[in-house]
Amino acid sequence: MKISFLCALSFLLITACETVPVTVPATLSPAEIIQRAQEATDRNRYRTALKYYQTLVDRNRTNIDLTCAGEYEIAFIHYKQKKYDLAREEFEELLEKYNTPDEELLPAQYKKLTNIVLAQITEKQKRKDFFGNTKK
Numbered sequence: 001m002k003i004s005f006l007c008a009l010s011f012l013l014i015t016a017c018e019t020v021p022v023t024v025p026a027t028l029s030p031a032e033i034i035q036r037a038q039e040a041t042d043r044n045r046y047r048t049a050l051k052y053y054q055t056l057v058d059r060n061r062t063n064i065d066l067t068c069a070g071e072y073e074i075a076f077i078h079y080k081q082k083k084y085d086l087a088r089e090e091f092e093e094l095l096e097k098y099n100t101p102d103e104e105l106l107p108a109q110y111k112k113l114t115n116i117v118l119a120q121i122t123e124k125q126k127r128k129d130f131f132g133n134t135k136k
Contacts, residue, residue, distance in 0.1 A: 022051040030056060030066050037073065046077050053077070065107050068094065072110045076117065084121045091118050 024033060037052035057070035075090035091114045097103075098111045 022048050024052060024055040030060055030063075033059075034069070041073075041077065046081060050074060050077055064097075064105065068097065068107050068110045072114065075114070079117055079121065084125060088118065088121050091121075 024036075028036070033052050033056045037049045037056070040046070040049035040052060053070045053073045057067050057074075060066040060070070071090065071094050075087050075094060078090060079087040094110060094114055095118075098106055103111075
C-alpha cells in the first residue's frame with residue numbers, strides 16, 4: 001500500500017511540472033523568451049522550453065539570427081531527449097538554409113554546431129546498430 005502510494009505521488013510530482021500549458025506573453029522580448037527557454041531547459045522542462053523556442057521562431061520569422069537560434073535549440077532539445085531521427089531531420093532542415101547564396105548572412109555558429117551534433121547522432125546510431133539495438 002505504501003509503495004503504490006509513493007509511486008503515485010512520485011508520478012504526480014514528476015508530471016505536475018510539465019502539465020501546465022505555457023502562455024508566452026506578447027510583451028516578452030526575444031532575449032526574455034530565450035532566457036525563459038534556457039531556464040526551462042536547465043530544469044529539464046523540455047516541453048516548456050520547446051514552446052518558448054517555437055514562439056521565438058514564430059514571432060521573428062524575418063530575423064534570421066533568431067530563427068536559426070530557435071530552430072537549432074529545438075533540434076538540440078530533441079537530441080538531448082534521444083529523439084535522434086527527429087533531431088537529425090530538424091538539423092538537416094536548418095543546414096538547408098546554409099545551402100543558398102545568402103549563407104554569408106546567416107550566423108555561422110549554428111552551421112558549425114549542427115554539423116558537430118549530426119556527427120554525434122551518426123556515431124550514437126552506429127553504436128546502437130553495432131550492438132544490435134534498433135534505431136530510435
